[in-house]
Amino acid sequence: xxxxxxxxxxxxxxxxxxxxxxxxxxxxxxxxxxxxxxxxxxxxxxxxxxxxxxxxxxxxxxxxxxxxxxxxxxxxxxxxxxxxxxxxxxxxxxxxxxxxxxxxxxxxxxxxxxxxxxxxxxxxxxxxxxxxxxxxxxxxxxxxxxxxxxxxxxxxxxxxxxxxxxxxxxxxxxxxxxxxxxxxxxxxxxx
Amino acid sequence: xxxxxxxxxxxxxxxxxxxxxxxxxxxxxxxxxxxxxxxxxxxxxxxxxxxxxxxxxxxxxxxxxxxxxxxxxxxxxxxxxxxxxxxxxxxxxxxxxxxxxxxxxxxxxxxxxxxxxxxxxxxxxxxxxxxxxxxxxxxxxxxxxxxxxxxxxxxxxxxxxxxxxxxxxxxxxxxxxxxxxxxxxxxxxxxxx
Numbered sequence: 001x002x003x004x005x006x007x008x009x010x011x012x013x014x015x016x017x018x019x020x021x022x023x024x025x026x027x028x029x030x031x032x033x034x035x036x037x038x039x040x041x042x043x044x045x046x047x048x049x050x051x052x053x054x055x056x057x058x059x060x061x062x063x064x065x066x067x068x069x070x071x072x073x074x075x076x077x078x079x080x081x082x083x084x085x086x087x088x089x090x091x092x093x094x095x096x097x098x099x100x101x102x103x104x105x106x107x108x109x110x111x112x113x114x115x116x117x118x119x120x121x122x123x124x125x126x127x128x129x130x131x132x133x134x135x136x137x138x139x140x141x142x143x144x145x146x147x148x149x150x151x152x153x154x155x156x157x158x159x160x161x162x163x164x165x166x167x168x169x170x171x172x173x174x175x176x177x178x179x180x181x182x183x184x185x186x187x188x189x190x191x
Numbered sequence: 192x193x194x195x196x197x198x199x200x201x202x203x204x205x206x207x208x209x210x211x212x213x214x215x216x217x218x219x220x221x222x223x224x225x226x227x228x229x230x231x232x233x234x235x236x237x238x239x240x241x242x243x244x245x246x247x248x249x250x251x252x253x254x255x256x257x258x259x260x261x262x263x264x265x266x267x268x269x270x271x272x273x274x275x276x277x278x279x280x281x282x283x284x285x286x287x288x289x290x291x292x293x294x295x296x297x298x299x300x301x302x303x304x305x306x307x308x309x310x311x312x313x314x315x316x317x318x319x320x321x322x323x324x325x326x327x328x329x330x331x332x333x334x335x336x337x338x339x340x341x342x343x344x345x346x347x348x349x350x351x352x353x354x355x356x357x358x359x360x361x362x363x364x365x366x367x368x369x370x371x372x373x374x375x376x377x378x379x380x381x382x383x384x
Contacts, residue, residue: 040363049276114275136268138275139282 001180005073009183014073017066018178022156024059025101028052029153053112054122060105067098077184079172093159097152104148110141213252215344215378217263219245223345223377226265234366240272240281247297249378251344253334259302261312261376265295285361292320300324312348321357325350327374342380349373 004011010018035048078087112119113129114137120126131137166174176182217224227241247263268289270281282289299314308331316325327348334344351371354360 040361111279112276115273115278117275138279139268142279 005076006183007074007077009076009177010180011073012180013069014066015178015180017062017069021059021062021066024055024062025152025156028055028059029149031055032149050120051122053108053119056105056108057119057121057127059101060109063098063101063105076177079166079170079174079177079184081172090162093155093162097155097159100148100152100155104145104152107141107145107148111138111145114138114141213250214381215249215251216381217245217247217249218343218377218379219247223343225373225375226263227373227375228370229373230363230370231366233364238272240270240278242266242269242295243271244269247376248381249376251378256304256310257302259299259310259312261297261299261314263297265297267293267295267318286359287319292318295319297325302329316352316357318357319359323352323356325352327372337379343377344380345375345377347373347375 001012001015002009003013005014031048031052035044035052038045038048078090082090109119109127110131113127114132114134116129116132118126118128134140163175163178166172167176173182173184177184224245224247225241226245227239229237229239232238242265244266245263247261249259249261251259267287268282270278270287270289272278272281281287295316295318297314297316299312301311301313303311303313305311310329310331312327312329313324314327315322327350329346329348332345332347335342337343349371351369353369355368
């Protein structure tokens with residue numbers, strides 16, 4: 001697998017970013033839901049949110065890296081024979097996911113830094129507050145964070161269903177391409 | 192012109208001195224009133240917080256203290272314990288549920304002077320949708336003219352109750368089942384207005 005993307009396949013950096021972020025995003029959703037109901041005496045009462053916030057900042061860095069990498073790389077062609085509406089829908093889904101992820105991370109950051117406290121990232125370093133002390137900032141940011149989380153999981157579900165549809169119904173290389181195990185068959189566009 | 196103003200002001204001042212004020216508005220505008228709470232953290236220390244937004248009035252005539260009364264309305268969402276994540280938790284469903292119960296109120300039912308400026312204030316506290324009778328130990332701090340032409344009267348009060356009595360049963364540990372309220376109230380006389 002090449003480092004960079006080509007016209008027919010994803011390079012390993014894109015593949016690694018996609019799957020590590022996908023795994024982390026689903027783990028974060030589960031952790032976020034679970035940790036809200038922890039009792040005060042639960043050992044995870046402090047550890048859960050600490051990991052959630054730390055991983056959130058790491059994910060933000062990965063997302064920015066991913067957008068940068070996408071900007072300086074070619075994108076492999078879509079599977080041959082895809083109708084136009086499907087191409088548009090697929091790409092729109094990708095951009096929507098990027099946007100919602102960015103918004104959700106900002107909302108999460110605004111909860112924890114609402115009183116001017118920094119976010120400690122795994123005790124490695126801390127991210128300082130910037131926008132703070134807005135009226136009920138932590139509550140409004142919290143509502144947004146929750147709504148965005150559900151939206152992202154919903155759209156990620158549609159995105160996954162589409163990938164499975166390509167793999168099992170259309171029997172093209174869309175999913176294999178993202179897994180890095182195959183490239184697009186030769187087509188007029190990529191030749 | 193200047194003399195007339197001075198005269199008018201002097202007249203107003205002497206008038207307000209003569210009037211025996213009894214109706215007061217709690218000076219939340221100037222923040223000379225505080226509704227604070229404290230609760231033990233794990234049994235090892237006191238945690239303090241306050242409600243930043245509330246309003247209220249009271250009636251108090253030193254010549255007829257048993258007729259005293261007070262009504263206070265608190266915006267529960269204005270809770271502030273100097274930690275945004277904790278405040279968010281305390282406003283949420285585990286505690287005050289401020290979306291459902293945005294207001295807490297206290298309406299007095301009796302004022303029983305105990306001498307030496309001390310008194311017992313009984314009344315109905317509505318918190319988290321539950322209304323219960325509570326009793327507040329009151330101490331008069333002072334009263335008199337302020338430097339700007341008004342008349343002020345102030346008290347401090349404390350009370351303690353179990354969170355569970357108001358339907359809040361999140362387990363903070365055995366040492367943290369009751370909360371204390373510390374109420375510092377300064378009223379500005381309204382009758383001269």
